[in-house]
């Protein structure tokens with residue numbers, strides 16, 4: 001079976017694309033899937049750092065595109081998961097050193113070996129975005145519950161409409177239930193209503209993500225944590241399972257039910 005090619009993108013930068021790519025990669029690999037995570041951020045690579053693989057990089061995606069090395073030489077195997085690989089970005093090159101066709105070519109070589117190809121898109125809608133989106137069959141738009149992030153996501157979703165057959169799904173990151181309760185933050189329901197695309201998952205705000213990033217061990221390895229379970233649930237939804245949305249409070253209710261009761265005014 002050929003790999004599913006999923007691009008993780010956003011409008012605004014710094015909303016959690018790279019974090020989500022790493023954690024979905026780990027979650028899918030923990031479920032026995034063969035996964036390659038590709039860093040689409042040429043010149044600003046950091047997926048390798050989040051995965052703790054920066055010291056193992058010899059070649060990168062630009063080397064592959066330029067024929068300096070073979071694709072398999074550039075793939076870096078994960079420290080813990082034997083079915084998880086990283087295809088690193090080049091650090092010292094600019095975005096124009098890779099074309100959409102290069103990325104399509106590289107993916108076509110990976111589809112037979114893997115179940116999932118996850119592409120971490122850089123911020124913005126320029127060359128790096130076009131490269132990352134070129135081979136995508138599926139797109140995950142990462143957004144934080146902030147007006148600026150939602151507005152920029154809306155723009156990207158608009159651009160994706162030019163790609164027929166690719167239906168973006170939404171990952172809402174850094175959701176803080178205490179702030180939502182105080183009505184200081186947009187709720188997931190609000191965000192879904194504004195953007196009008198399918199919700200794939202909700203990830204809570206959790207500072208252990210920052211700690212895990214600094215250690216180079218994605219949080220999804222620590223299956224006890226709520227934030228980790230949230231990533232595992234998204235992985236399961238990607239595999240077609242019908243997984244209820246996590247309760248972000250301790251009330252035991254599903255986030256959606258609880259949030260909608262808080263925010264819904266009148267009929268909708």
Ligand code: ADP
Nearest residue numbers: 013014015016017018019174204205206209210
């Ligand atoms: P992007 O790739 O979209 O630029 P990153 O994945 O690099 O964003 O994340 C930006 C910052 O936000 C990082 O410091 C990361 O650790 C932090 N972060 C991401 N998701 C969360 C979260 N759910 N809770 C707390 N911090 C987060």
Ligand code: MG
Nearest residue numbers: 017018041122
């Ligand atoms: Mg990033």
